[in-house]
Amino acid sequence: MQDSRLPPFHAALLHPRYALNWLGLCLLWLLVTLLPWRAQMALGRGLGRLSMKVLKSRVKVARRNLELALPELTLAEREHLLRGNFESVGCALFETGMAWFWPDWRMRALTRMEGTEQVDAAAAKSQGMLLLSAHFLTLELNARQFGLYRPGVGVYRPNTNPVLEYAQVHGRCRSNKYLVDRLDIKGMLKALRAGDALWYAPDHDYGSHASVFVPFFAVDKAATITGTATLARVKNTVTLPCFTLRERDGYRLVVQPPLAGFPTGDDEADAITGNRVLEAAIRQAPEQYMWLHRRFKTTPEGVPYRY
Structure with missing residues (x-):
């Protein structure tokens, strides 16, 4: 199932300067292997609350x-959501370990899949599947769970630390084929043309290059990349919204029907469509979204910096 492009292990990874990296990975493996899931989530929520005292700049963002x-929420409601968001950040640490280290049987036990008929329909037509997702804090699980049903291809940012890069590539390919650098557009196009499922999350602020300013939540002019429509234009490709939500008794992997009439050829209209889809998904569990990054940092001319 795994692709031959997985990075090989080499002796340089055992250099003493990486000792803390290996120690942290081993501790994470031990915790997610030995602790029951509910204990992991309880510990994660506690770590998340503690992190609010340490990561003050991220709390501010x-x-x-x-x-x-x-803005429609009251101050008290937003503060409650903020606390829940950091609790979710703590849970995400354990969920990363689950996605990277758990065997398939244990992953399946907590996974409920919804909408797999959309995947079956696309596969029956040998269509490429652009999995339109967002940076939920459950994103590591989203790719792992989807791969349990049909192995796909992930888009990611390589880590400059070789040990963490080795761990994340091998972890993310536990049930998927291979990863493509987020800057490797040709690699993404190739995967779609081959009829693969390509996981893609365009919801971060990547600057004004190849972006348009369209609404996202209450921000009227949010920089939004046009890459979703570019990839969706690949012949015989369907765009399937796909995300994972944490629930009381496990996780729900959701695959929604293909976006009808998408893309239209109008970059702004297509970006608006993509943002609306992602916003609707995020509103189902806003505390599970990655609010820690400066999503609205890029502004059009005449609009002051928002942070």
């Missing part, structure tokens, strides 16, 4: 994002 995106 998340609070500002919630203020910009959800």
Whole structure:
């Protein structure tokens, strides 16, 4: 199932300067292997609350994002959501370990899949599947769970630390084929043309290059990349919204029907469509979204910096 492009293990990874990296990975493996899932989630929530006292700059960014995106909420409601968001950040640490280290049987036990008929229909026509997703804190699980049903291809940012890069590539390919650098557009196109499922999350702010300013939540002009429509234009490709939500008794992997009439050829209209789809998904569990990054940092001319 795994692709031959997986990075090989080599002696340089055992250099003493990487000792703490290996120690951290071993500790994470031990915790997610030995602890029951509910204990992991309880510990994760506690770590998340503790992190609010340490990651003060990230708390500030998340609070500002919630203020910009959800002004209809009261201050008390946003603060409650902020605390829940950091609890989810702590859970995400364990969920990363689960995605990287758990055997398939244990992963399946907590996974409920919804909408797999959309995948079957596309596969029956040998269509490429652009899995339109977002940076939920459950994103590591999303790719792992989808791969349990049909192995696909992930888009990612390589880590400059070779040990962490080795761990994340091998972990993310536990039930998938291979990974493509987020800057490797040709590699993404190749995967879709081959009829693969390509996981793609265009919801971060990547600057003004190849972006348009369209609404996202309550922000009227949010920089949004046009890459979704570019990839969706690949012949015989369907765009399937796909995300994973954490629930009381496990996780729900959701695959929604293909976006009808997408793309249209109008970059702004297509970006608006993509943002609306992602916003609707995020509103189902806003505390599970990655509000820690500066989603609205890029502004059009005449609009002041938002942070």
